[in-house]
Amino acid sequence: QSTAASSRRHKIVVCKDLGPAMPLLTQRPDIEVVNWTEERRCDRAWLLQNISGASGLVVCFQDIIDRELVDAAGPNLRVVSTISVGYEHIALDVMAERKIQVGYTPDILTDAVADSAVMLALMATRAAGQSYTFVKNNQWPSFNWTPFAFCGPQLSTTSFSPTRTVGFLGFGRIAHAVLARLAAFGITHCIYSPRPEAAPQTERDAHLQTKHNLTEVAPVDLPALAARSDVLFILAPGGPATHHLIDAAFLRQMKPSSVLVNNGRGSVVDSIALAQALKEGWIWGAGLDVVDEEAIPGGVTAEHPLVCEPRCVVLPHIGSAAQETREEMARLTARNVIAGVLGEELPVALDY
Numbered sequence: 001q002s003t004a005a006s007s008r009r010h011k012i013v014v015c016k017d018l019g020p021a022m023p024l025l026t027q028r029p030d031i032e033v034v035n036w037t038e039e040r041r042c043d044r045a046w047l048l049q050n051i052s053g054a055s056g057l058v059v060c061f062q063d064i065i066d067r068e069l070v071d072a073a074g075p076n077l078r079v080v081s082t083i084s085v086g087y088e089h090i091a092l093d094v095m096a097e098r099k100i101q102v103g104y105t106p107d108i109l110t111d112a113v114a115d116s117a118v119m120l121a122l123m124a125t126r127a128a129g130q131s132y133t134f135v136k137n138n139q140w141p142s143f144n145w146t147p148f149a150f151c152g153p154q155l156s157t158t159s160f161s162p163t164r165t166v167g168f169l170g171f172g173r174i175a176h177a178v179l180a181r182l183a184a185f186g187i188t189h190c191i192y193s194p195r196p197e198a199a200p201q202t203e204r205d206a207h208l209q210t211k212h213n214l215t216e217v218a219p220v221d222l223p224a225l226a227a228r229s230d231v232l233f234i235l236a237p238g239g240p241a242t243h244h245l246i247d248a249a250f251l252r253q254m255k256p257s258s259v260l261v262n263n264g265r266g267s268v269v270d271s272i273a274l275a276q277a278l279k280e281g282w283i284w285g286a287g288l289d290v291v292d293e294e295a296i297p298g299g300v301t302a303e304h305p306l307v308c309e310p311r312c313v314v315l316p317h318i319g320s321a322a323q324e325t326r327e328e329m330a331r332l333t334a335r336n337v338i339a340g341v342l343g344e345e346l347p348v349a350l351d352y
């Protein structure tokens with residue numbers, strides 16, 4: 001192809017293969033795709049080398065988009081499209097300074113993440129990790145069934161245990177979808193910690209309370225969130241404002257029968273404190289889709305203190321990994337980057 005022709009093409013660097021959505025990019029004559037093809041996470045050095053002259057960039061939450069990278073890209077960069085609802089990995093001040101649009105994928109993953117949060121709550125309460133490992137280790141043949149083996153706290157209410165309180169750190173779209181699912185379990189109370197700057201949401205809370213037939217939907221402070229929650233869902237974004245908000249002091253205030261579920265960001269929970277809480281029985285169990293150390297490549301090994309805790313179920317950040325959802329996220333990510341390089345309005349732009 002001639003130099004003139006190639007100069008008319010928009011270069012898009014793709015850090016994550018978008019699977020069935022890749023042809024949306026690769027089959028366009030006006031787009032040149034440079035993509036990272038290895039299985040492991042995109043190498044920063046590779047990205048810095050290849051970004052020069054790019055108009056668009058496709059990333060995920062693992063790729064740090066900062067000033068150094070934007071400088072390496074040069075003045076053509078018009079859009080960063082992330083296949084995630086989270087955007088803590090993107091330096092928004094730099095984006096604003098350089099007038100770079102940011103595309104992301106909210107809403108479409110809400111149900112998939114809510115499903116996985118409920119799954120983790122059930123797994124953590126009902127000792128699914130321990131009992132599954134037991135069978136995989138061939139211990140069932142010698143198992144003497146007893147009434148209280150593998151027992152854990154019950155998520156649903158019953159006539160003999162009629163109240164259940166769920167707590168939320170982060171009470172946005174995904175939390176509401178979790179609450180809707182848990183209403184079917186007979187949950188009675190819903191408490192949440194509002195963002196410090198947020199206006200009271202009295203009407204919304206009254207609406208949720210009526211809709212789900214609950215006794216209470218109410219904002220509380222952090223000590224009350226810790227002390228009252230039977231299951232605490234962490235669905236808050238990462239970043240400095242939430243870093244290690246769940247620390248030893250918080251965990252010590254939780255009930256010994258309580259369970260912590262994290263589908264938000266690993267950085268919100270101090271892993272060492274949580275491992276101690278599990279070991280010493282401050283709380284009953286944990287279900288984690290995210291772990292602080294996952295930010296370090298290779299950081300969550302089989303020796304990680306939380307992976308070693310028998311009552312901790314750890315999954316490798318797969319909350320939105322439902323096939324239909326991921327395909328839709330991939331398509332939206334591709335459509336966002338295409339619109340961005342063409343100078344059009346993004347289908348779903350981050351308003352920052």
Ligand code: DGY
Pocket residue numbers: 061083084085086087109319320
């Ligand atoms: C997100 O979207 O931010 C998730 O963490 C990855 O699906």
